[in-house]
Amino acid sequence: MGRYVVRRLLQMVPVFIGSTFLIFFMVYALGDPVAALFGDKAPDPATAARIRQELYLDEPLWKQYAHYMGQILSGDFGTAFNGQPVTELMADAFPVTLRLTLVAILFEIVIGITLGVLSGLRRGRSADTTVLLLTLIVVSIPTFVSGYVLQYLFGVKWGIVSPSVSPEAPFDELLLPGIVLALTSLAYVTRLSRTSIAENSRADYVRTAVAKGLPRRRVVTRHLLRNSLIPVVTFIGTDIGALMGGAIVTERIFNIHGVGFQLYQGILRQNSPTVVGFVTILVIVFLLANLFVDLLYAVLDPRIRYA
Amino acid sequence: MRGATRARWAVCALSAALVAAAAGCGGSGSGAGVVRSSWGDPQNQLEPANTNEVQGGKVLAMIFRGLKRYDPRSGAAENMLAEQIETADQQNFTITLKDGWTFSNGEKVTSKSFVDAWNYAALVDNKQKNASFFEYVDGYDKVHPSSGSATARTLSGLVVKDDRTFTVKLSTKFSTWPDTLGYAAYAPLPRAFFDDHAAWLKKPVGNGPYTVDSYAKGSAMKLTKWEGYPGDDKARNSGVELRVYTDNNTAYTDLQAGNLDLVDDIPSAQLKNVKNDLGDRYINQPAGIIQTLVFPMYDANWTKSGMEKVRRGLSMAINREQITDQIYHKTRTPATDWTSPALGGQGGYKAGLCGDACTFDAAAAKQLIQDGGGLPGGRITLTSNVDTGSHRVWLDAVCNSINNALGNDNACVVNPVGTFADFRNQISEHRLSNPFRSGWQMDYPLIQNFLQPLYYTDASSNYGKFSDPEFDRLVDEANAERSQDAANTKFHDAERILARVMPAIPLWYQNGSAGYSERISDVTLNPFSVPVYEQIKVG
DSSP states (O other): OHHHHHHHHHHHHHHHHHHHHHHHHHHHHTOOTHHHHTTTSOOOHHHHHHHHHHTTTTSOHHHHHHHHHHHHHTTOOOBOTTSOBHHHHHHHHHHHHHHHHHHHHHHIIIIIIHHHHHHHHTTTSHHHHHHHHHHHHHHHSOHHHHHHHHIIIIIIISOSSOSSOOTTOOGGGGHHHHHHHHHHHHHHHHHHHHHHHHHHTTSHHHHHHHHTTOOHHHIIIIIIIHHHHHHHHHHHHHHHHHHHHTTHHHHHHTTOOSHHHHHHHHHHTTOHHHHHHHHHHHHHHHHHHHHHHHHHHHHHOTTOOOO | OHHHHHHHHHHHHHHHHHSSOOTTTSOGGGGTTEEEEEEOOOSSOSOGGGOOSHHHHHHHHHHOOOSEEEOTTTOOEEESSEEEEEESSSSEEEEEEOSSOBOTTSOBOOHHHHHHHHHHHHOGGGOOTTGGGGTTBTTHHHHSOSSSOOSOSSOTTEEEEETTEEEEEBSSOOTTGGGGGGSGGGOOOOHHHHHSHHHHHHSOOOSSSEEEEEEETTTEEEEEEOTTOOSSOOOSSSEEEEEEOSOHHHHHHHHHHTSOSEESSOOGGGTTTHHHHHGGGEEEEEEEEEEEEEOOTTSHHHHSTTHHHHHHHHHHTOOHHHHHHHTTTTSEEEOSSSSOGGGHHHHTOOTTTTGGGGSOOHHHHHHHHHHTTOSGGGOEEEEEEOSSTTHHHHHHHHHHHHHHHHTOTTSEEEEEESOHHHHHHHHHTTOOOSOEEEEEEOSSSOHHHHHHHHHSTTOTTOTTOOOOHHHHHHHHHHHHOSSHHHHHHHHHHHHHHHHHHOSEEEEEEEEEEEEEOTTEEOOOBOTTSOBOGGGOEEO
């Protein structure tokens, strides 16, 4: 187990280097960001040259990348154009997005798995059909539509919550954005767990458990659910990274100053330290989440063991 | 609601425990008399000479007062800290300051506060984005050479005479130069700016009606009324809270929900509802912004003889009236010259200088383009960034209009560029061989600011590389005139050359649009489309 974890962690190094280089290259390919700093006015050449020099933009790409990686390894993620260190931006943005992701994941787990189990056990009956229909509707509505509609209904029309989230972004304000962010994945979790439950409920080991006269509750939670959760856990695990990176739309709608907001600003202003820095962290989150999922397999199904 | 407060308090207590700064959590009762306004994250550090966009400019307008100030209604430059600015030859100016002005930290505003600030702004080492505003001052080429390092630390044209007097020598005659001094880049700076720059940037100190209370970059800035402010434009509210919004739709929603008092940028999707939603709390008035389509005059295809007819023809093929109505719901006004109505007559605006060339006439347009030899290569592309400002929509509309006029579906196509930065790159490297969008927001309300930087030979923002000796001569003469009226007349003559040659098609003047809650009153936008915060009354 320990060796497996170490091997997985070592595998992350090339993935990390490769992905940062790709992002760096893509942001770089968008062109020189200094021109945009001057708005509609032409950049004054002397000032622009100084800014480029300061940001290492006058060097060839590979040198910029080497310099950047050197910085990163010493914990310095560079500076955004407004003079703020990127690490400071991260310290502001990541906790907020983490909270939002947590809320979303909780909704996914609680509502998604519950609905999935319920409809999976009542396969073919009206409850099942209703859930399937509902999830179909949810999947087909884009996030920005559900976001704006729910924001308008809850925030403006009924005045139950504030339509925008304050800079501190406490949990109670993140409930509505969390649901919006979770909706699509929630529907997938429901469908995944439903199928998985429906399939496994006819499995031999379930029949054996029932035949042993175990109470239904124990059959479902200990035997059925545990085995059926593997695909669901895989999905939720990869979803952590996807939710964090994909919160751009939700964060914009609810004015949450998280990762999505910083990434959006960074891309709009072509600020490579911001974009590369944030994506780098997201890549790490993604890799760790995947590792975590793989380790969970072993817990869920003892047959899966890593030497 | 109680639950919400408690949770927020808990978060605040937690963050206060982690970092000493509990700002923003204390005094929940401070909301009375405070205007809550939408804001965008400023692009640069908030230094007067380094701020060239509206969001940062908004703050500077609250915490700084310069030698002159533009009247929020007329846009006319009026003396603020300056008692008088005298010149005998339009080149050497003597500036006398009013007595009794201080910065909010108690330091006196002296002529040194100005000279030091200006020297700092101009010095190339300080990388100030507005450094070029000082290019008219004598000695600029020494402190800000176009390449290499500076050979002087200070501008030789600036001389401090005493605490309240200093002189400025310009490198050329520039009669309306004093009227440019209301621009934020010319603000005075206190010693604290130079002594502890990093601390100053965290919490800027100025001499305006407001002081910065707290500044959380990227999320909010709280400003309080400065009780000791010596000027006569004291704040009529107790403070302003600027909240960063990532999306102006959300700001608008917050305004509707009563969480916000002022939105100074109505999202285009809401323009059709805004009158119903807000009634007379919706403001839509001209701002000093014009959109144009610039021709690449550095490209031989566009400068061969007869092409001026084609350029004029294209201008005539655009149905400005229809586009501003249908796409912008009258938040744009069809342009009839190359300046802006926000200038007013005194600033040099004169409607209709573009003449027929800016009037939609499909038949005449087609004829003109044919007479001129047709479009280069049979078709044109229009280029703009499409990440903001609903540019994509109007570009399509303009192309449609041109295609309809020419009876050819392929005469005009749109070349969308993903980001503003990329678009600016292509423009500044002169990579475009077809017309491209150019927006111009004035720095100071003078016709000079709309013509010289954009169309004078080799001027800083002359992206199309238009060059006309007659135009240059008229601008030079206008700058040497003693009175503004005489200068304006010359500038109008220069504009008539633009109408004839058409190096850039004026499209429309942009309005400032804002909406506000029932909680506040006396809301106005100045000619720069920035709310006049100090006049706003709460309750």
